[in-house]
Amino acid sequence: xxxxxxxxxxxxxxxxxxxxxxxxxxxxxxxTLRAVAAELGATTGLLxxxxxxxRALVEYAxxxxxxxxxxxxxxxxxxxxxxxxxxxxDVLPLTPEAADSSRIWVSSWDAxxxxxxxxxxxxxxxxxxxxxxxxxxxxxxxxxxxxxGDPAEIAAxxxxxxxxxVVQALFAxxxxxxxxxxxxxxxxxxxxxARIAPTAVDPRDPxxxxxxxxxxxxx
Amino acid sequence: xxxxxxxxxxxxxxxxxxxxxxxxxxxxxxxTLRAVAAELGATTGLLxxxxxxxRALVEYAxxxxxxxxxxxxxxxxxxxxxxxxxxxxDVLPLTPEAADSSRIWVSSWDAxxxxxxxxxxxxxxxxxxxxxxxxxxxxxxxxxxxxxGDPAEIAAxxxxxxxxxVVQALFAxxxxxxxxxxxxxxxxxxxxxARIAPTAVDPRDPxxxxxxxxxxxxx
DNA sequence: CCATTCACATAACAAGTGTTGTGTGAATGT
DNA sequence: ACATTCACACAACACTTGTTATGTGAATGG
Numbered sequence: 099x100x101x102x103x104x105x106x107x108x109x110x111x112x113x114x115x116x117x118x119x120x121x122x123x124x125x126x127x128x129x130t131l132r133a134v135a136a137e138l139g140a141t142t143g144l145l146x147x148x149x150x151x152x153r154a155l156v157e158y159a160x161x162x163x164x165x166x167x168x169x170x171x172x173x174x175x176x177x178x179x180x181x182x183x184x185x186x187x188d189v190l191p192l193t194p195e196a197a198d199s200s201r202i203w204v205s206s207w208d209a210x211x212x213x214x215x216x217x218x219x220x221x222x223x224x225x226x227x228x229x230x231x232x233x234x235x236x237x238x239x240x241x242x243x244x245x246x247g248d249p250a251e252i253a254a255x256x257x258x259x260x261x262x263x264v265v266q267a268l269f270a271x272x273x274x275x276x277x278x279x280x281x282x283x284x285x286x287x288x289x290x291x292a293r294i295a296p297t298a299v300d301p302r303d304p305x306x307x308x309x310x311x312x313x314x315x316x317x
Numbered sequence: 318x319x320x321x322x323x324x325x326x327x328x329x330x331x332x333x334x335x336x337x338x339x340x341x342x343x344x345x346x347x348x349t350l351r352a353v354a355a356e357l358g359a360t361t362g363l364l365x366x367x368x369x370x371x372r373a374l375v376e377y378a379x380x381x382x383x384x385x386x387x388x389x390x391x392x393x394x395x396x397x398x399x400x401x402x403x404x405x406x407d408v409l410p411l412t413p414e415a416a417d418s419s420r421i422w423v424s425s426w427d428a429x430x431x432x433x434x435x436x437x438x439x440x441x442x443x444x445x446x447x448x449x450x451x452x453x454x455x456x457x458x459x460x461x462x463x464x465x466g467d468p469a470e471i472a473a474x475x476x477x478x479x480x481x482x483v484v485q486a487l488f489a490x491x492x493x494x495x496x497x498x499x500x501x502x503x504x505x506x507x508x509x510x511a512r513i514a515p516t517a518v519d520p521r522d523p524x525x526x527x528x529x530x531x532x533x534x535x536x
Numbered sequence: 537c538c539a540t541t542c543a544c545a546t547a548a549c550a551a552g553t554g555t556t557g558t559g560t561g562a563a564t565g566t
Numbered sequence: 567a568c569a570t571t572c573a574c575a576c577a578a579c580a581c582t583t584g585t586t587a588t589g590t591g592a593a594t595g596g
Contacts, residue, residue, distance in 0.1 A: 125431040129348055131584065142584085152584060161558090201430055209426035209488060211420055212344040221489040247504070247555055254485070254493075257503055259474070261481030266473070268430060270440040274473075282474055285466070289508040328573090350554065361554085362575055371554055 112138060113148060118166070122198040125205040129159060155238070160206065164223060167199050175234075179243035179287070182234040182256070186283055189260045191267050192276040200264050228253045244290055252290065259286050290292050331357060332367060336378050340356075341417040344424040348378060379425065379435070383442060386418050398462035398506070401453040401475070401477070405502055408479045410486050411495040419483050425474045463509055473507065478505050 116137040121129050131142045131152065138144065149155040172188050174182040191197035210216040232253035238244040245251070263282060265276035335356040340348050350361045350371065357363065368374040392403040410416035429435040451472035457463040461472070482501060486493035493501075 106543095125427055127427050128431065130582085132582080141545055143547095144543080146585075147542095187366055205427040205430050206328055207484070208346055208424040211424055212347065217488060221492070224485060224488060225492070245508075251501065252506065255478070258481035258485055258501065259478050259505075261484050262477035262479065263481070265426070265480050265484070266443060266477055269436060269443060269542060273440070273444070282470065282477065284477075285470060286474055289464075325573095349552085353551080361573055362577095363573080365555075366572095404585060 110148065113145070114162050117155070117162060118202075119197075121159065121163075121202045121205070126159075126209055127154070127205065131155070155210070155229075160219070163199070163202055163206065167203070170196065170199065177237070178234075178241040179238040179291070182231065182238050182286060183283070185231055185234055186256055186260045186287075187280065189264060190276075190279050190283070191264055191271075192279060199267070201268055204268060205267060207215065224257070228257050231256055238242070256286075259283070329367065332364070333381050333422050336374070336381060337417075337421075340378065340382075340421045340424070345378075345421065345428055346424065348375070350374070354430060375428070379438070380427065382418070382421055386422070389415065389418065397453075397460040398510070399456040401450065401463075402502070402506060404450055404453055405475055405479045405506075406499065409484060409495075409498045409502070410483055410490075414486070416490070420487055423484060423487060433448070443476070447476050450475055474511075475505075478502070 103293045113134070116134045117129065119137050121135045124133060131145050134155075134277040135142050135145055145155065149158060170188065175184045191200040207220075210220050228250070232249045235244060235249040235256070239246060239249065260283065263274070263279055267279055332353070335353045336348065339352045343352065350364050353374075354364055364374065368377060389407065391407050394400040394403045406413050408419075410419040426439075429439050447469070454463060454468040454471045454475070457464060458468065462513050466530045479502065482493070484500055486498055
């Protein structure tokens with residue numbers, strides 16, 4: 099072996115950084131071999147040496163995106179409802195880095211929707227994310243911090259909420275500063291922890307004692 | 318003028334249809350002059366005759382997208398909360414045509430995020446949409462069907478919710494059939510109303526009017 | 537020391553893109 | 567009837583894209 103494996107890995111990390119920069123600056127469509135090479139101060143020959151085809155680089159970029167999103171400096175999750183809230187906050191573009199990540203995600207949806215293989219991969223990733231949220235929902239319910247109901251459904255709702263909030267914040271960052279994003283999320287969560295539980299009221303016995311659920315102490 | 322204005326308009330409508338077909342089939346990135354021309358059974362010369370530049374065609378396509386979305390067969394909006402619900406249902410990809418429209422929207426975000434001019438246009442459109450929702454929120458509040466609170470904030474929340482639901486439904490249509498989408502939305506709306514029947518919608522008639530809506534307690 | 541192997545650079549290719557110029561037949565105005 | 571004007575087709579241009587082939591200097595192994 100002419101070079102050490104450490105060199106190879108280091109170079110690969112350089113490529114990651116270049117890919118990231120290009121995507122952040124020019125979107126997923128702008129992810130081109132020459133753009134990455136230029137960002138890297140190299141030529142396309144380098145890239146074809148590491149990735150046999152463009153598709154390989156795209157898949158690598160998506161893995162990188164997922165990995166960077168997951169390994170983003172996360173909040174130390176609290177317990178119950180606080181843990182759910184933290185998990186949702188991690189999705190929102192509250193910092194410039196998170197905004198970059200979010201923009202890349204959204205811009206990648208175009209290519210993903212046209213590619214069945216990528217599309218199923220995305221579906222899988224989002225399903226996994228919902229499963230993680232679902233666990234926290236169930237935990238919060240056990241603590242009595244969330245209204246009863248199918249955790250999977252509630253998790254899907256929360257996921258939808260933050261996803262849509264991400265999109266809106268990307269297009270109108272001035273209208274959706276971090277503070278407002280957090281506020282909107284908290285309002286949403288507060289609605290899920292209403293004082294009077296809809297499902298706690300038996301339709302045949304509307305005068306029954308409603309289950310007491312205290313409002314969350316969040317923020 | 319060699320030809321009647323009617324011909325010109327008719328031809329333009331043909332172009333619209335071709336543009337739409339191309340976007341639905343190959344996404345916003347796949348919107349290319351030759352693809353549209355082929356779909357139209359013509360050459361690129363036709364398109365350059367109607368649109369001086371690619372950008373003009375893109376803007377035309379976006380206008381078409383907005384117009385088709387707005388003029389989509391809409392529900393006859395009810396009063397108060399029902400009107401809000403109808404407005405939100407109109408956003409969801411509940412029918413194949415609506416799914417096409419939604420997919421095109423999402424795939425257009427890539428290009429829009431990289432283009433400041435398009436980006437501000439999107440921000441404006443979404444803001445207008447929120448304003449419309451906001452009015453319905455306020456109306457529902459006046460009827461006592463929704464909890465008090467800033468209508469603009471509640472509208473932003475509902476918009477985020479349906480937007481995110483659209484994205485999830487596009488990537489996992491099997492997991493988010495129309496029935497579940499409606500159910501999720503109704504659960505969300507139920508959370509915004511203090512006292513409302515848990516099942517506001519007949520599962521066999523998801524597009525129908527919500528039933529047995531009870532007035533919330535004023536706290 | 538020397539053959540080999542790796543890590544690229546260089547350059548060319550074919551395909552696809554938007555754009556532009558030049559035709560051409562048909563409809564129109566007079 | 568004739569000149570004009572429109573609505574395209576046709577073809578070429580310059581450019582970008584992914585891909586591929588070939589070269590080359592440096593590190594490595596024996």
